[in-house]
Amino acid sequence: MKLYFAPDTCSLSPHIVLCELGLPFELVRVNNQSKKLADGSDFLSINPKGYVAALQLENGEVLTEGPAILQYLADLKPQAGLAPPNGSWERVRLQEWLNFITSEIHAGLALQFNAGMPPEVKEMFKQKLFKRFGHLVQALERHEYLCGPRFGVADAYLYAVLLWTRFFDIQLERWPALAAFMQRMAARPAVQAALAAERAMPAPAY
Numbered sequence: 354m355k356l357y358f359a360p361d362t363c364s365l366s367p368h369i370v371l372c373e374l375g376l377p378f379e380l381v382r383v384n385n386q387s388k389k390l391a392d393g394s395d396f397l398s399i400n401p402k403g404y405v406a407a408l409q410l411e412n413g414e415v416l417t418e419g420p421a422i423l424q425y426l427a428d429l430k431p432q433a434g435l436a437p438p439n440g441s442w443e444r445v446r447l448q449e450w451l452n453f454i455t456s457e458i459h460a461g462l463a464l465q466f467n468a469g470m471p472p473e474v475k476e477m478f479k480q481k482l483f484k485r486f487g488h489l490v491q492a493l494e495r496h497e498y499l500c501g502p503r504f505g506v507a508d509a510y511l512y513a514v515l516l517w518t519r520f521f522d523i524q525l526e527r528w529p530a531l532a533a534f535m536q537r538m539a540a541r542p543a544v545q546a547a548l549a550a551e552r553a554m555p556a557p558a559y
Contacts (some may be wrong), residue, residue, distance in 0.1 A: 354378040355409040357399060359385040360551050363459060364406035365513040367422045368551065370506055372543035374430045382554045389559035419459075420451035423506035435506050443500070450499050450507040457485040459514045465521045479523070486528055493530040497537060504541070512538040 356371060356378050358364035362385070371378050381390060383405055388396045400407040400417050408416045408425070416422050424447075427436030437443035461482035465475055489511070492499050499507045515535060518525055525532045538544055 354411065355381050357381045357383050357396065357405050357407040357409070358551065359383045359405050361517070362405050363419050363510065363513050365516070365547060365551070366419055366506075366509040367406050367408060367426060368547040369509040369512070369541075369543050370423055370426045370435060372546045373435065373504070373509075373541075374426060374433055376426070376429060380550060380554065382551075382557060384557040384559060387557075387559055389557050391555075391557040391559075393557075393559050419510060420448070420455060423451070423510060424448075427506050434503060437500075447500055447505065447507055451510065453485075453488070454507065454510050454514065458482070458489070458511065461485060462514055462517045462521075465517075479521070486531060490528050490530045493534050497534070508534075508538065512544065 354371075354376070356364070356368060358368055358380060359382065368380070383390060383396045385405070388403055390396055396407075397403055399409065399415055402417060406417070406419055406422055408422050410416065416425055424436055427433070428439070431438065436447055461478060464470065464478045467475075489499075496502055498504050499511060512535065515525065515531065525535060
């Protein structure tokens with residue numbers, strides 16, 4: 354498998370999961386501005402949507418969209434318990450969390466990157482995002498991870514997007530449960546390995 358990634362994006366989440374599962378894969382860095390790879394080829398030929406993450410399988414198929422990739426990877430090694438079995442109520446709950454992270458946390462933080470958005474509009478969306486943080490806090494005050502006491506794929510996704518808060522002077526210490534979650538995640542060897550691998554890979558020159 355090949356995981357196409359760019360630093361400081363949500364592609365960190367499948368990278369973490371691949372490391373957690375110990376699955377063999379090749380890491381390929383994408384220039385997020387030019388959409389070029391290190392060999393000069395066009396990332397759009399891999400994923401016409403133009404964004405990471407993209408997971409290319411051994412048969413040449415390419416899977417995109419973080420929640421789909423995360424569940425696919427978890428199902429490759431179900432004994433690791435990173436996602437409940439398909440068809441179970443617990444799997445539906447996982448999908449509920451993945452959709453919430455996508456639509457409310459990921460999308461809410463992504464708006465803050467828009468340089469053309471007036472500051473007062475950004476602040477309005479930031480306050481809406483903080484209300485969504487309250488839902489996360491309720492879960493993380495009950496359990497160490499979103500779906501219970503064990504790490505799962507939703508946690509990798511949440512960690513990857515919450516890392517963006519450092520770009521917008523959002524102090525997660527305001528929400529002790531979120532700050533503690535981030536500390537737990539940062540201590541995981543798979544998280545440290547994924548971050549180190551991404552830092553070590555030079556950006557494509559193109």
